[in-house]
Every structure is written in C-alpha cells, then in structure tokens.
Amino acid sequence: MRPLTDEETKTMFEKLSKYIGENIKLLVDRPDGTYCFRLHHDRVYYISEKILKLATNISRDKLVSVGTCFGKFTKTHKFRLHITALDFLAPYAKYKVWVKPGAEQSFLYGNHIMKSGLGRITENTAQYQGVVVYSMADVPLGFGVAAKTTQECRKVDPMAIVVFHQADVGEYIRNEDTLT
C-alpha cells in the first residue's frame, strides 16, 4: 500500500472530475477528518487516517481491502471506477440521470440506458459527460457516460442509447469476487 504517484493521482482525478468536477476537493480535503487515497494491488482506496494507521499492522499480501475502493488502474495505467465509489460520487455528482422504474432493472443488469428509459436528465449535460444514474426515487444506481447531450436526447428516437453503462449496483452481486 502506497500513496498514489502524481501521474496516478492525475489520472484518477481526471476520471473523477468527469463525475463530480471540482467536488473532488471535498473528498481530498474533508472537514471531518483526514482522508487519503492509497494504492494497493492496483486498486485505489479512499481511507480515513484512522483506518490507515490500523491497516499498517496488516501485511501487504494479507490485506484484501481497506477503506473504500474507488477503482483500479488497468495494465495500461488507465483508471477505471468501481461501483464502490458510488457512495462518494453520488452526493457530489454534477450531472445526473434518472431512470424510469421500468428501465431500472435493465440498467442494473448492465445495459445502457435507452431514451425510452430516461426519466429525467440534468440540463446542459454535454456529450460523454460522466453522469450518475438515479432511480426515480433518487436512489443512486450507478454511473455512466452521457451518449448524447441533453438537447439531442429530446430529438433522439426511443431506442437510442442515451447513457452508456459503466457501473451499477448490480455489480455488487455480479462481480462480488472482484469488487474489493
């Protein structure tokens, strides 16, 4: 477990910034304590200082997970967000998409969101903007990337993909073994 290098930090922040923009600052600089990002087995964990100290007692190979896993670095050193980061993305998300109840299940099975399933969307959403997906009851379901702008979404036909799927809470079940 080690702190992120600058490059890693930058890539991660770039990724995160797609979803929560400047609000990353609130993650890095929290009023309620000191939190930090740590890299462990190519995964980035968001850990409070307390837990970090406790975790130092555990050898590297035995440590499966600590804190909250935000995502992992691929072999090509790209950063991929995990659904576990949703708890921290959802409250700070700038652009949101609400899914109709009928389309929730589809999304939770890992499918993209069609125009027909789009219940609501933040205005001025740019294309390829990271968005957090909510159910109509405002329960965060996952996150993805807007395939079309808000304006385009109005014109597009019902079966057109509006939001690309990236992660959904269904992964907690589907990818239980790899979500750490």
Place this chain on the structure above:
Amino acid sequence: MKRLYIGGLSHTISQKDLRDRFGKFGEVSDVEIITRKDESGSPLKTFAYVNINISDSDYKRCVTVLNKSKWKGGTLQIELAKESFLHRLAEERQRAAEKIQTPKIDAKEKVLESLKAAGVEDFHMKAAVPGTEIPGHKNWVHCHNIKKLETEDGFTPVSKLTWHIDGGDDEISKRRRGEFPPQKKRPTKTKKSLDPSTIPYSATAHERGPTVQNRDSAPCLLQSRKPPVCVLDSDADSEDELRMLVAQELSRNHKPVTTEDEGNLEVVGDDFVVKSNMFWGGGESGIIAQLGLRPPESDEEYDSADTDEILTQNKNSGKAEDLTETGTGSNKSPVKSKKIDGKKPAIKNNQTPTESESDNDAESSSESTDSDYEAMMGNCHRMELSLAELEDLVKNMEDKESDDDAKAGPSKMPKLSPVHETGPQRAQSKKTGITPEDILASLFGPDEDKEVKKKKDKKSCLPAFVGTKDLFGSIAIPTGLKRAAENVNYEFGEEPKRLKPGLKTLEDEESSSAQVPTLNEKDTKVHMDCSSDEMEMTQEPKKLISKPSSSLKVNDRRLSVPKHPTSLPKTKHSPRSNSSSDEEEEEQIVPLESKTSNAQERCASDSSGSTEESETSSGEEEEKSNKPEAASKPSSKQINENTASGPKPFQQSVLDPVKQQQDNQKRLAALEQRQKESEQQKKLIQGALSKVDLPNANKGKHIVFDSDDEVNNDSENTTPQKVSLFDEDSDEDDGSGSEEKQDLREKELKKAGGSKLFDSSEDEDDGTEEDHFKIKPQFEGKAGQKLMELQSRFGTDPRFQMDAKFLESDEEGQEQDIEPLQTPGEQELVEEKKKNLSILQSVLNVSIQPSDASKGATKGKIFKDISALHYDPSSETHAAFETKTDTPKKESKAERRKKREEAKKLPEVSKDIYYDVTTDLKEAFGTVKEIQNEKKEVSWDQDDDETKEEAPQEDMPAFSFSSNQESEPSSGFKFSFFGDDAVTKTPTTDEYKVETIKGAKVAWQVDPRFQDSSSEEEEEEEDAEEEKEEKEEAALVTTTEQPAPKKKFFFFFEDDIRLKEGPRMFCRREKLEDQREAWEEKRKELREDYRKKHKDAKRRFKMTTKT
C-alpha cells in the same frame, strides 16, 4: 353481629314487629327505626337498622325470604348496613386500649426472654427502662444496645424488638416512678451531699432527677443541643419506633421529646452525610468520624467487638501489655486531653469555676452547661435508682466469670456518661458563640484559673465528675488538670483517712508518683488513665463488696465534697493497688453511679450482656463526640487494661500490694516518659509549624473581633499569630492554634494505635477549615484541572491530597498539545493532501483554495440556528451585526480634507503644465498634423505604446490649441465651448491618460472617416477640419467625454454639402408649363404604344380562341 338495613317499611311499623320478624333468623340486639318526614310532617319513608346476631347462612336465608317481599303495605329491602359509628368508635377505642396495654407487656417479656437466651440472667427491666426513656440522652443508647443484643441472638427481628421496647417504655417509666422511692432516697442523699459539696451540675441534676418533671425539663433544655447526639445514638431503625414511643408518652414529654426526635432525625441525617462527604479530609472530623464509625457499630457492633478483642488480648498478654497499653493510652489520652483541655474543657472550666462557686449558692443557672449537666444528672439519677439492683446483680455476677466484663462494662459506662455530657457540650460549643470564648478562656485561662479553680474544686463536689470527665478527656479536662492536681493532693490527703492504712500507704505512694508529673498534661493523663481504670475497678468492687459502704460513701461525700474528686483519682490508683478499699470504692461508686448512666445499671444487672452493650454504647458515644472519642478511646484502652489488669490487681493486690505499687510506679514512669516524648514532639512540631502558621495567621488578620481572650492568649506561650474571624476560631487559633496542629499531628502519629483514627476534634476542624477554603495554587491552570480531577477520584481523603508535586510541568502539557497536531504521519498526510489538491487544480484548471483555509471554512459552516442567535457585543464575530455609523463620518471628513488638499494641489500642477505647453505652441501645432497623418496610416488596434507615446504629445497640442482657441476667431462658438472645457479639465489630464487612449481608438476610427468624407467634399475648410481633428485628438487624450459631444454637436458642419444637396431634392428646377408640354408629348407616345399593344393582345386572344 351484623347490622342490617331494612327499607320499604310501612310507617306504622314498630320495633317489636321487626324484632319478631327478624328474630327467626337470629338474636336481634337492637332495632333502630328511622322515619323521614316531609315539611308538613307526613312520613315519606321509613327504614330501620337492625343489629342482629346472625350467621352468614341465616343472613342469606333472611335475604332470600324477606327481600322484596311485601309486608304491611311495603316492599322490604334488606341490605347489609355499615356498622354504626358509635359502635365503631367504641371498638376502636377498645382496640387502642388493648394495643396500648398488650404490646408493652409483650415487649418486656420478649426482651427478657431474649436476654435470657443470650445468657443474661436477672435482667431487670427497670434498669433497661431508664435507658429507654426518651427525654434523657441515654435512652437512645439503651435502645440501641438492646437492639444489638437481639440481632446477635437472632431470636427476634430487630424491628420487633425495638417496637416492643418502645411499647414497654411507658410501663417501664411507670414502674420507675413506682419504684422510685428507694431510688429517690439515694438521689436525695446525693443531692444533699452534692449540694454542700458545691457540685452545681450534679446537684441540679440530682434535684431534677428524682422528680420526673425535672428530667423532662432537662431534656427540653437540651433539645437544641441533643439533636446530634440523639441522632448518633438512634439508628434509622429505631427512629420511627422512637417517634411512636414518644407519641405514646404524650402525657409527659410529648412536645419536647417529639420535637427532639424529629429534629434530630431530619437534620442530623442530612447534615451528617453531607458533612461526612464534604469534610472527610478532616474539616469537621468529629462529626465525620462519628458518622463513619456508627454505621458499622449499629450494624455489627464493631466497637464492642473490638473492645472485646482488646480485652481478651489484654488478658492474654498480661501485665506487661497492660503497662504498654496504659502507656499508649496515656500518651494518647494526654494529648487528647491536652487538646481538649485547651479548648472545650476550658469552657467547662470557665463555667465550672463560676458554677462551682455558685453551686454553693445552689442552682445558679450556668445555662447551657448546667442544662447539660442536669441532663446528665437526670440520667445519673436513674442510674442511682437502679444501683441497688445493680449491686445485687453485681454480687451475683461476682460468682460468674463475667467479672472482668462487668468491670469493663461499668468502666465503659462511666465513660459513656461523660461522653453524653461532652456531646451536648460540644453541640453547645459549636452552636453557641459563648463556647468559643469559653474555650479560649479555658485554653489560656487554665494556668491562671488554677488557683481559683483549686479553691472551687475544694468546695465543689463536682470534681469527681470533672475527674471522670477528665478521665474521658472530653469535657472537663481543663478543670480536670487543675482539679486533678488539686484532687490528687486532696485525694492523697483525704484518702489516707478513709482508706485502710495499707491502702493509704499504697495510695500515698501512688499519689506521690502521680504528683511527680506536675505538669497539667501529666496530671490529666494520669487522671485519664487512672480515672478510667479506677472508675471501672471501683464500680465493680463497690458493687461487689458492699452496698452499705456505698451509703457510707454517700455520707462521706456529703461530708466532704473534695473527697469525691479525690476519691476518683484515689480510686484510680486504689482499685488497682487496693481493690480492697471499700470506702474508696464506694465513694468512687457514688460518683460513678451518678455519672454513669443507665448503661451502668444494665451492665451491672446484665453483667455479660450488658457489658457488651455498654461497650457498644461507649463506642458509639465515643464516636459521637469528637473529644469524647479521644477520651473514650483511651479510656476504652484503659478499660481494657483495667479489665485485664484490674481483676488481677484485685486478687493480686490483696496478695501483694507491693507488686502493684511497683507496677503502678512503672506505669507512671512510662507515662511520664511518653509525656515528655510527646512534649518534645510538640515542641518540634511547634517550631516547624510556627513558620507554616504564619501565613495562615496573616490571612486570618483581615477581620479582628474584640476578644477578651486575646489578653489571655498573650499570657500563653503560643503567640496569637492569627486573629480569626470568629471568636471560636480566634480562641482555638490563638490559644492552641499551633498546639492544635501539633496535637493533630501527634494524633496522627499516634493513630497507629488504631483507636485514634477518628479522634478528630473540633480543634482539628477549626484548624483545617481555613485550609479548606484556601486557594490552592496547585489546582490552577490546565494542569491544575487535571490535578483536581485526580483529587476528585480520591475524594477529600487527606492521604491522597494532591500537592504541587503532582503538577505536571506546563511545558509537557503544551508539548502534548502540539504533538498531536504535528505527528509525522499526519504531516505526511497533509503534504499529500496539498499535493493532491495541486494536482486536482492542474486537472480542473480551476484555482482551488488551500486546504487549511477550506478546512476552516468548512468547519465554520456548521449549522447555526439564526433564530437563536443573539447579538453578543463582546464577541468579535458579531461585529458584523453592528452598523458602523462613526467610521463613515470620519472617512468623509478625511475625504473632504483630501479632496480639499487635492483641489488645492491640482491647480498648481495644472498651471505648471499650462505654462510649459504654451511655450511650444507652434511646434506642437506643426507636429500634430504629421502625427495625425501617421495615425491614419497605422491601425489603431496595434500598439498601446504608440498611443501612449502619442497621447502626451497630443496633449501638448491640445492644450496649446485650447489656449489658442481663445485667440482664434474662426469657429468661435465651438472653441469657446471647447476652450472652457479644456481649461476646466486640464487638471485631470494626467490621471486619465491611460484610459482615454482606449476610448480614443474607437472614437478615432469612427471620426476620421466621417471627417474624411466631409473633408473631401469641403477642402476649403481643411484648416478648420484639421483644427477640429486636433481638437478631437486633444479631447480624446484629455477626456473620453469630449469626443461624444463633438459628434453630437458637430455632426453637421457649417456649409455642409449635405445640407446643400438635401434641399435640392425637394425643389422644382423646371417650370410647370414645360413639364406639362413634355408630359403631353410623352402621353401621346404612351397612347400609341398602348393601342399597338392592345391590338396585338386582341389578335393573340383571337388566335388562341380559334385554335
């Protein structure tokens, strides 16, 4: 017997009818017919109550048969009625009467039974009765003792026992009364003897004692003082019961007793607890100690057990131990006695001398002290009454093994009695302001008063009591000292006469030995030890030996008061040495009896059982009174010693008095040694403390009350360093402030003995009170708070008081504070965070505030309820809510000044520029044209520098031009207008330079075209236009406002082409006729054309139609 309600009767019904009717079901005892009548007298309703002896089954049958049956024109209604109130009343009264009678008897019997079961035989309720009496001090003790016995036995629950006792009180008291005559005789005798002897206390007490009224009065007087004592004596269990008893005894003492009980219960319980908690450290140690000790005692009789153990140990150990014990006891006792003497005993002394003198007069009321003594005496009377019985019992007891116990018991009993006395006295001292003075007087006075006291002592019979008191060390020690010395002398002088020759010799030797310690302390010690021993010893022997002797003794006492006191000291020695001396013993017995309360009686009667009780009671009493504690403890030790050695000496003494003498001498020597040692210690401690005391004294100096005692203080060794706020304090402090402290320390040192743990006396309290309220520097500051917390864990236990030693150095604390903030790990984290933020900043291309600031901001964002927000002028943050009226005014003033200054300054600057500019007029004029041409060629967007450079240059011409405008007549109105502006605005040119240039760009771009177009058309006025342009430039340079007005005002130039061409458009150049001709010609042509076209159109139409 049931009472039936029978309703629905006819008005004519008679009792006989009802009797006959209901007689079938049972025996009708009474019939009551009630008829309700309306206003006119006609009967409305008739019903009856029938008292009938009827069984339930018969009643049911009666109801089934007769209920709702018609009888003589009415429907019967039968119900069970409530008992008639008269009947009920009668029953209740009867019950009450039964209750009152039955429990008493039962209680007595039960108690006796329980006592028997406990191995106590020949227990006379009479003896117990006096103790149970509520008015007296001792009553409580007795109840307590009995309770304890029962609990030990386990036969009857405590509550029952106490209840029974309570119930029995009345009868007991009655019995007392009935039995009094013999007892009364004695008291009367004692009275006589005492009165002449000038023992005020005893006399008064005796007088009152015989008569119940006197007793009652005494307690009444004592009430105020008693509460603490009573509370101490009475356990919570017995309180309620006692109250009940008191209520029952309404006839006698109701109000006083009840009030006492209630007051005691309520006040004491609360106060004590609190105090115990509060002052455990040693503030008011006496009460605390009492509290602390009692609970165990009440529950398990620890004291008694302890004493028993001690006794047994003493017995086992033998004489050597006795000696040592006596030594220890003496040491302790002397210290205590000294202390006590200094303070409380002093009170007694002061009062006593006067009283003793007045005693001769008879019952001069020394008030508080007298009342106490009276109360004591009242108890004594009771004791006396029972003494006969006790003696009998003692005789019986002699056979038994319990002699030692019995001896110890009585010895303790006397102690108890003094304790009681002391208790009230203490209460007085605490409560009454008089006491402190007395204490002071006593403290300082004893030396001076000795002579007077000696005289008084000679006269007064009291000395014996005093002696006992001295023995117990609680109260009378001061007098005891003087008296003791005197007594010793007297005793020695007198004793020989009374005592048998052998005894006399022994006594003389003893007296000599006793006399050797001339010091007051020594005397007191001797008295204490000897007295306790003697008392114990003497009582038993007296009892054992001869009642007649007691009578003789009484006579002796009567004859000579001094003898009594003397007898006590003598007895002290004598019992050990001369247990055989009946006279002395008898004499001793008399005072002892008088002094010793019911407990003695019980002890005598119950011997074994009573001894335990007495011990327990003594323990309790000791606890009750601080001083008495000290005294009692030593006394108890002494008792133990006595018990151990006492019996032996009796036997041994008879066998070989010489050994006893030697032993006594040894003891005395040991005592002396210990005294000396203690004195040395005191001196050392004094020396050490004198320094310590000084600051305290300084503190105490703030308020000075006039105290007569101060004079006395001066006389004393200890310098009155402290002037205390209150007389008590001053007395104690002045007189014995240092001594007290020394004593305290000594006590602490001697606590090793174990008995003195709770010695704490008022002296200590007073001395330490100041300490309690001192500001303790070690508790100040943050570290001090920690200390305070620590201290609070230990309570006020003096052993764990936190000194400044425990203070952590502030540096450490600060370091600790700083460290958490700067732990390396955290530092790293902070750095990492900063780095992350910087990266984030780079990623987002947004400036992110430094973490710390954001931290603070975020922290500051905690929700605040605005509605609950109150303006606090003291808080800086609330300054935002203040409307600042003052500052703007000030600023305005400042601004005005500045403006004025600027206004003054600027014109000067402008003048300089003006003159400079004017000099270069023509050159500037020429250059300006060139520059303008260049400007036209250059795009104005390019360089600010050029414009800037140009601007100043242009300024020059502008000014020059403006200056010239006035001179040039051409374009008069323009220039006049412009010239005015230029003049006025010149001062501001410098400031606006930069800004104006930008504005110039726009204006310049627009204007040139316009001007160009105009200039092209009118070349004639080039000069004028050039001038205009220059003006414009100047205007642009100087102010942005100038170009705009130019455009507006000068949009049309004079001789503008447009103005000339425009009107032409609206005018006819040719004449109307010419136009008509031309029109007509043209119309012809148009007609021809039209006709041709029309024909062509017709052809085409035809062609199309054809086709």
